[in-house]
Amino acid sequence: MEGKMQAVYFDTPGGPENLYVKKVPRPLPKEGEVLVQVHASALNRADLLQRRGMYAPPPGASHILGLEAAGIVVALGPGAVGPWKVGDQVMALLAGGGNAQYVAVPACQLIPIPHGMSDTDAAAIPEAWLTAFQLLHFVAKVQKGETVLIHAGASGVGTAAIQLCRLAGAVPLVTAGSSDKIEFAKKLGAAAGFNYKEEDFGKKCLAATNNVGADVILDCVGATHWEKNLESLNTDGRWVVYGLMGSGHINGDLLSKLLWKRGSLIGSLLRSRSSKYKAELVKAFTEQALPHFTPGGPIHLRPIVDSVYPLQKIADAHQRMEDNKNTGKIVLQVPVPKL
Ligand SMILES: NC(=O)c1ccc[n+]([C@@H]2O[C@H](COP(=O)([O-])OP(=O)(O)OC[C@H]3O[C@@H](n4cnc5c(N)ncnc54)[C@H](OP(=O)(O)O)[C@@H]3O)[C@@H](O)[C@H]2O)c1
Structure with missing residues (x-):
């Protein structure tokens, strides 16, 4: 399986314009890994940070961008466990390397693509959905x-x-930066939405919960939201910080406010977790959530694809995410190599 492949690359950290597609060596599956021919991948906020030189991949991970992919199994490495065989359609949770024509991935981080689902929809699932599932069930224990x-x-x-909350019988409330995004979130199942740029979401959240507050906050913003988060939090609530888009520097009396609410402040990162943890997460998601992506049941989960870009347009795709224009996932269509 040795040879070359196309992959997203950058020579120096910086803006989206630094990205291009380059021929690089194709990875070889190591012990316990499977080689996947990638048909689609998707963008994540972490890719923007890595491109700017602010988020190094975990030790041993590929330095190529891309935390998720969908495609077919083309080779099994030594000792690759699980049900996988050449030709299987899979999606993969990755520590890196997805923005390329091939990626080597631990067998336990593969998920079967539900029958009838396109590669571009499947590529929108692994990182976002496993993160949301982990935050709700493994971390916040909703x-x-x-x-x-x-x-x-x-x-x-x-x-x-939003969708996983409804599946769990919980009630999702959201914040977003535009009325269009809030309307979209409501259509997906949010009980209410607050425009954090125009409204005091702390007061709005209290009003929406009979002055009780939210039991769980999933917070990817951090510093700029901290006071309103504490206002929004129910007594004994769990405040899960998993991103810092609004900075991590806080000046203020956070600890006393947290103490009076008897709140728990929990940090969570998925990418740096062990392969064993990721395997448990993938197994739980596959058993509990994956069946609901097939229409027919009372709750139908849907990957939300904002847009699909060819791999060559990687710079445009990054720019769209950097401009906060996407609703749902930005997906990359990866060219299938000619044999
Ligand atoms: N810890 C983990 O394991 C883990 C894993 C995956 C993702 N994440 C984090 O999850 C978050 C979402 O990732 P994603 O890939 O799903 O993002 P995404 O689709 O690119 O969406 C991010 C959205 O956040 C909003 N936003 C941006 N800057 C903001 C700010 N300063 N204050 C408030 N809102 C802001 C924007 O929407 P509006 O128009 O609504 O402002 C933007 O479109 C990121 O912080 C990412 O790092 C963490």
């Missing part, structure tokens, strides 16, 4: 009937979290 305040409600992770 319970039926609880209220969850989801920031960036129209983001890749936010659109997944």
Whole structure:
């Protein structure tokens, strides 16, 4: 399987214009890994940080961008466990390397693509949905009937979290930066939405919960939202920080406000987790959520694709995410190599 492949590349950290597609060596599957021919991949906020030189991949991970991919299994490495065989249609959670024609991935980080789902829809699932599933179930341990305040409600992770809340019997509330995004989030299942640029979401969240507050906050914003987050939090609530788009520097009396609410402040990162943890997450998601992507049941989960770009247009795709224009996922269509 040795040879070359096309992959997204940058020589120096910087803006989207630094990105281009280059021929690089094709990876070889190591112990326990599977080689996937990638047909589609998708963008994540972490890619923008990595491109700017602010988010190094975890040790041992590919330095090529891309935390998720969909395609077919083309080779099994030594000792690759699981049900996989050459020709299987799969989606993959990656620590890197997805923006390329081939990626080597631990077998336990593969998920079967539901029958009839396109590669571009499947590529929109792994990172956003596994993150949302992890935050709700592994980290916040959300319970039926609880209220969850989801920031960036129209983001890749936010659109997944709204739907997974409904699947869990919880009530999602969202914030977003435009009325269009809020309307979209409501159509997906959000009980209410607040425009954080125009409204005091702390007061609005209290009003929407009979002055009780949210039991869980999924926070990818950080510093700029902290006071309103504490106002929004129910007594004994769980405030899960998993991104810092609004900075991590806080000046103020955060700890006393947290203490009086008996709140829990929890940080969560998926990419740096062990392969064992990711395997458990993938297994739980595959068993509990994946069946609901097939229409027919009372709750139908849908990957939300904002737009699809050819791999060659990677700079335009990054610019769209950097401009906060996307609702749901920005997907990359990867050219299938000619044999
Ligand atoms: N910890 C983890 O394991 C993990 C894993 C995956 C993703 N994440 C994090 O999850 C977040 C969402 O990722 P994604 O790929 O789904 O993002 P995305 O689809 O690109 O959406 C991000 C949205 O966040 C909003 N936003 C941007 N800057 C903001 C700010 N300063 N204050 C408030 N809102 C802001 C914008 O929407 P508006 O128009 O509504 O402002 C933007 O469109 C990111 O912070 C990412 O780093 C964390």
